[in-house]
């Protein structure tokens with residue numbers, strides 16, 4: 445669709461890339477910008493990846509910093525609640541200037557679902573009076589998490605997780621991962637290629653995910669006080685933008701419990717935890733598993749708004765049953 449927009453010269457002035465974190469929203473937005481700004485596209489709607497413009501965008505993909513003079517990337521600051529109104533004003537300023545080396549200027553606003561109301565309203569003005577050569581690319585979890593007046597003015601690009609087996613194959617090919625490891629990473633990522641790439645390339649991200657899974661038995665056996673302490677440490681040590689990672693890991697884990705309990709044929713996200721999953725599927729009543737999943741998904745929603753993360757994690761962990769899995 446994005447290629448066709450370039451080929452047919454029907455490029456919109458705003459796009460909203462939606463999907464779960466780690467599915468590849470920011471990457472696709474930047475690749476779109478790359479194709480749009482390429483100096484010598486092999487075909488319209490594609491990029492050479494070699495010209496100066498392409499190399500700048502390529503570097504932006506790796507470093508998170510914007511190096512292209514006509515591409516501006518804004519994201520919530522590490523400890524900030526979300527995108528701030530000042531950042532949107534900078535975007536507006538950027539878009540009013542003429543492009544320096546390209547036909548367009550492109551602003552990428554990462555995590556727009558976590559924009560403050562003031563920031564969202566400021567952006568609305570830009571959307572209502574688009575600049576001739578300015579393009580806005582927003583990313584968000586879903587269009588429902590964005591101000592409806594903003595979402596309705598954007599061309600929507602919804603991204604869904606891909607098939608786990610296909611993702612595992614691609615990972616094994618690209619990173620020469622062993623089959624087991626590739627399948628583990630793809631399963632853990634729940635079919636989200638961006639997150640899978642991070643797990644495959646970033647040993648720390650892999651260790652973190654591993655820890656959230658292996659901490660589960662300890663958390664289940666933990667007292668109220670121990671769970672509060674865990675929530676406190678977690679919020680202290682993780683940057684705000686990464687706080688949804690443990691929630692997603694746990695949601696995938698409890699979804700596995702549900703699928704085991706229902707004897708559902710879907711592949712598990714955490715096949716390596718089969719004994720623990722079997723234990724919980726027998727031990728925890730189905731309605732409680734549903735409640736837990738609901739609590740986790742609501743927590744992910746609330747994380748994008750103005751909620752104290754520590755309280756949110758305390759609430760999530762308190763909802764878990766207290767059981768002592770005998771797995772040794």
Ligand SMILES: [Zn+2]
Pocket residue numbers: 481482483484485491492493494495496497498499
């Ligand atoms: Zn190029």
